[in-house]
Amino acid sequence: MEFLELARKRYSCRKYRDQAVEKNQLEKILEAGRIAPSAVNFQPWRFIVINEEKMLKQIRSTYARSWFQSAPVVLVLCVDYKESWKRADGKEHGDIDIAIAADHMTLQASDAGLATCWVCNFDRDKCKSVLNLPKYIEPLVYLPLGYPADEPSANHEKRKALKDIIHWNKFEE
Numbered sequence: 367m368e369f370l371e372l373a374r375k376r377y378s379c380r381k382y383r384d385q386a387v388e389k390n391q392l393e394k395i396l397e398a399g400r401i402a403p404s405a406v407n408f409q410p411w412r413f414i415v416i417n418e419e420k421m422l423k424q425i426r427s428t429y430a431r432s433w434f435q436s437a438p439v440v441l442v443l444c445v446d447y448k449e450s451w452k453r454a455d456g457k458e459h460g461d462i463d464i465a466i467a468a469d470h471m472t473l474q475a476s477d478a479g480l481a482t483c484w485v486c487n488f489d490r491d492k493c494k495s496v497l498n499l500p501k502y503i504e505p506l507v508y509l510p511l512g513y514p515a516d517e518p519s520a521n522h523e524k525r526k527a528l529k530d531i532i533h534w535n536k537f538e539e
């Protein structure tokens with residue numbers, strides 16, 4: 367599949383089929399995250415795979431949307447702030463690294479006919495407690511994962527026009 371076609375195919379899936387995700391597909395998605403670029407190649411990520419019923423129940427309680435309950439797998443993408451790169455002015459880059467890994471994963475999932483949705487609006491404190499995360503491990507993104515049972519929402523096509531976001535050679539208001 368041509369890259370732009372794949373990038374257009376990915377959408378935020380908010381309804382999943384009651385169908386397990388094959389282990390080899392899950393491994394490919396994790397591999398896509400593993401090979402993502404990161405600042406100074408520090409790779410400050412921890413990917414927590416939630417696919418057992420007991421843990422799914424607990425993680426679902428941290429984002430109590432009805433659609434979220436249908437995903438058979440949830441990937442919790444965390445940054446290890448002990449390992450992430452900080453620029454000389456203090457700017458933290460671990461969050462950027464996790465976002466890139468997440469994007470790799472969503473695209474790999476779409477390529478395999480699976481679907482995902484970025485979720486950041488979860489209860490962070492509850493997540494940390496459910497997963498027993500130490501202070502320096504911060505959960506940043508949930509990726510519910512499964513076979514889609516919906517179609518892209520209207521939002522999916524709503525993107526700003528290139529002319530409104532591109533600045534050639536200089537920035538103008």
Ligand SMILES: Cc1cc2nc3c(=O)[nH]c(=O)nc-3n(C[C@H](O)[C@H](O)[C@H](O)COP(=O)(O)O)c2cc1C
Pocket residue numbers: 376377378379483484485486487488518519521522523
């Ligand atoms: C950083 C980030 C956080 C997001 N958090 C949530 C969320 O908590 N819940 C949700 O339903 N969608 C969330 N989304 C999905 C966006 O709403 C969605 O990507 C956007 O509306 C564009 O639609 P599309 O992904 O179908 O193209 C998030 C997306 C990003 C990139």
